[in-house]
Amino acid sequence: MELRVNKVLKKYAENIVLNEISLMISEVNVVAIIGPSGGGKSTFLRLLAGLEEYDGGNIMINEHNLSKDDLDSYRKKVGYVFQDNNLFPHLSVFKNISLVLEKVHDRPEKDNKDLIEGLLKQYGLLEHKDKYPHQISGGQAQRASIVRALAINPEILLLDEPTSALDPALTYEVLQSIKKLKDNNKDFIIVTHEIGFAKHIADHIVFIDNQKIIEHGSVDILNNPKTEELKKFLDKVLSYE
Ligand SMILES: Nc1ncnc2c1ncn2[C@@H]1O[C@H](COP(=O)(O)OP(=O)(O)OP(=O)(O)O)[C@@H](O)[C@H]1O
Numbered sequence: 001m002e003l004r005v006n007k008v009l010k011k012y013a014e015n016i017v018l019n020e021i022s023l024m025i026s027e028v029n030v031v032a033i034i035g036p037s038g039g040g041k042s043t044f045l046r047l048l049a050g051l052e053e054y055d056g057g058n059i060m061i062n063e064h065n066l067s068k069d070d071l072d073s074y075r076k077k078v079g080y081v082f083q084d085n086n087l088f089p090h091l092s093v094f095k096n097i098s099l100v101l102e103k104v105h106d107r108p109e110k111d112n113k114d115l116i117e118g119l120l121k122q123y124g125l126l127e128h129k130d131k132y133p134h135q136i137s138g139g140q141a142q143r144a145s146i147v148r149a150l151a152i153n154p155e156i157l158l159l160d161e162p163t164s165a166l167d168p169a170l171t172y173e174v175l176q177s178i179k180k181l182k183d184n185n186k187d188f189i190i191v192t193h194e195i196g197f198a199k200h201i202a203d204h205i206v207f208i209d210n211q212k213i214i215e216h217g218s219v220d221i222l223n224n225p226k227t228e229e230l231k232k233f234l235d236k237v238l239s240y241e
Pocket residue numbers: 012017035036037038039040041042043044
């Protein structure tokens with residue numbers, strides 16, 4: 001993917017949440033966004049998804065200019081995985097996935113069976129296809145939401161702390177599914193608190209703290225942080241690992 005973020009400003013009312021952040025990255029497949037709580041990571045991801053507009057600067061992802069392109073059509077090209085899976089509780093796993101293809105991509109349910117079942121099989125969920133979200137584990141539900149995002153064959157996938165609501169065993173399960181995305185050469189950007197995983201999977205790390213991108217680069221920055229902020233953050237999060 002190619003990401004060109006130029007002096008992007010985002011405010012909620014008068015509160016600055018992203019303060020003129022800039023980032024130029026090209027030829028990477030997996031980007032991990034890390035940093036302390038409240039720093040602006042999820043907000044940044046929502047901007048990259050076209051889910052919200054920004055107040056200044058410019059974002060380009062691949063050839064899409066998010067301030068000029070039609071955001072409705074851009075959103076159809078990205079997959080988004082929410083912190084808490086966001087599946088519809090009254091629909092089966094299969095229907096949750098099919099609905100996006102039906103409503104957003106005009107593909108009738110009967111045409112989606114092979115695609116969805118193939119993906120569910122790949123992600124170890126085929127036997128759960130007719131179950132409702134409350135009948136499967138949190139990890140399975142989160143994996144189903146990854147499959148839902150993948151079903152549209154997105155140009156890029158955005159994952160917002162996909163394991164934050166899960167216990168360690170389920171976290172492991174979901175991280176394995178995310179690793180599979182990488183093995184399948186899918187481009188994705190993940191906001192994560194799992195630093196060990198980020199180190200393992202990312203091509204590029206972006207550290208956001210206090211409304212700014214403080215440091216970014218290859219995973220090597222996690223071994224050799226240049227800034228005091230990243231060093232302090234890593235000391236804190238790695239102290240219990
Ligand atoms: N919709 C909103 N309206 C008003 N303020 C918001 C909104 N969304 C986020 N904020 C504020 O923006 C700041 C950044 O929030 P954000 O969720 O982007 O941080 P984060 O780094 O992802 O944190 P966490 O790791 O806890 O999820 C916070 O101060 C938050 O309260």
